[in-house]
Amino acid sequence: MHDSIVHLSDDLVQVRLPLPFALKIVNCYLVRDDDKWCIFDTGLHTPQAENVWRAAFKQLDIRRGNISRIVLTHSHPDHYGMAGYLQRHFTDSRADKPPPVLVSEQEFRAAQTVFQHGVDLKPVMQQFLGQCGLPAQASESILGNLADIRMATQPHPTRVEFLQPGQTLHVGQFRFEIIHTPGHADGHLVFYDPAHRLILSGDHVLMFITPNISQWPLSEANPLGRYLHSLRQLQQLEVDLALPGHKKLITNWRGRIVELVAHHEERLSHMKNAINGGATAFDVCTRVFDTDALSSHEMRFALTETLAHLEYLVKKEALQKSDREVWRYSLP
Numbered sequence: 001m002h003d004s005i006v007h008l009s010d011d012l013v014q015v016r017l018p019l020p021f022a023l024k025i026v027n028c029y030l031v032r033d034d035d036k037w038c039i040f041d042t043g044l045h046t047p048q049a050e051n052v053w054r055a056a057f058k059q060l061d062i063r064r065g066n067i068s069r070i071v072l073t074h075s076h077p078d079h080y081g082m083a084g085y086l087q088r089h090f091t092d093s094r095a096d097k098p099p100p101v102l103v104s105e106q107e108f109r110a111a112q113t114v115f116q117h118g119v120d121l122k123p124v125m126q127q128f129l130g131q132c133g134l135p136a137q138a139s140e141s142i143l144g145n146l147a148d149i150r151m152a153t154q155p156h157p158t159r160v161e162f163l164q165p166g167q168t169l170h171v172g173q174f175r176f177e178i179i180h181t182p183g184h185a186d187g188h189l190v191f192y193d194p195a196h197r198l199i200l201s202g203d204h205v206l207m208f209i210t211p212n213i214s215q216w217p218l219s220e221a222n223p224l225g226r227y228l229h230s231l232r233q234l235q236q237l238e239v240d241l242a243l244p245g246h247k248k249l250i251t252n253w254r255g256r257i258v259e260l261v262a263h264h265e266e267r268l269s270h271m272k273n274a275i276n277g278g279a280t281a282f283d284v285c286t287r288v289f290d291t292d293a294l295s296s297h298e299m300r301f302a303l304t305e306t307l308a309h310l311e312y313l314v315k316k317e318a319l320q321k322s323d324r325e326v327w328r329y330s331l332p
């Protein structure tokens with residue numbers, strides 16, 4: 001339990017919450033906010049994760065009324081999942097107003113659609129996977145079970161305020177510039193304090209793994225193009241320490257961004273080479289990834305990530321796409 005709570009400074013604490021899937025851990029942060037604390041990202045709601053938060057609050061003597069705000073980088077379930085729980089947990093009975101959850105409007109709407117309103121996405125996803133060229137019998141197994149994930153995002157927050165890119169978020173001694181960084185999630189935000197050369201980077205820049213950049217039926221077009229564009233903007237920032245949503249803290253900010261850009265450029269060229277005389281997204285996916293070794297959950301991300309790369313190449317006019325029932329890509 002002890003190594004789940006990492007004191008980075010008097011004002012910054014990393015809370016490492018368990019996840020019941022391959023990623024294993026999501027990093028959340030407590031940032032001192034004058035006489036209170038501000039939470040950045042919350043974890044997936046499981047009993048194990050509740051225990052880690054409880055231990056962190058005990059260690060820091062954080063009680064009801066001591067949380068000022070709950071800030072989210074984006075609304076993927078491992079970041080959004082405990083926002084409502086933590087908000088409820090810290091409602092001060094005297095003040096009777098829970099701490100607000102601060103998030104981009106786009107991300108909050110996505111969370112409502114997918115987790116809260118229980119929209120049945122299966123028919124949309126099945127049609128979409130078919131257009132990617134996935135055989136119908138495989139589509140059932142890779143769709144996964146959204147019901148479990150929905151359970152792990154309850155309760156939903158009741159008091160929500162929307163963050164605007166370009167605004168400054170004052171948290172204790174920090175002045176965070178709010179920057180919109182689409183790609184991994186359409187409304188993803190990062191929080192940058194130039195005076196402290198510090199950034200809370202969510203899932204936009206990670207060590208060891210490349211953030212998943214996927215095209216989904218409900219996501220905006222060309223996520224990879226928007227991701228690479230926002231990476232190049234972030235590369236200009238002066239950063240000594242980045243606090244990411246997964247894996248290790250980042251101390252070579254620019255170097256890591258250069259690696260991420262190079263990774264995608266290499267993958268783009270592999271995918272283009274895998275087109276041969278013409279191919280579906282599924283064909284390219286099986287040629288570029290070792291798909292036999294992937295779980296069905298990983299297969300879903302491999303396929304949607306392949307699609308993001310192919311769509312990027314179409315936008316760049318390096319590939320042609322025929323818009324029939326199944327999308328086929330070919331060299332121009």
Ligand SMILES: [Zn+2]
Binds near residue numbers: 074076184
């Ligand atoms: Zn994410």
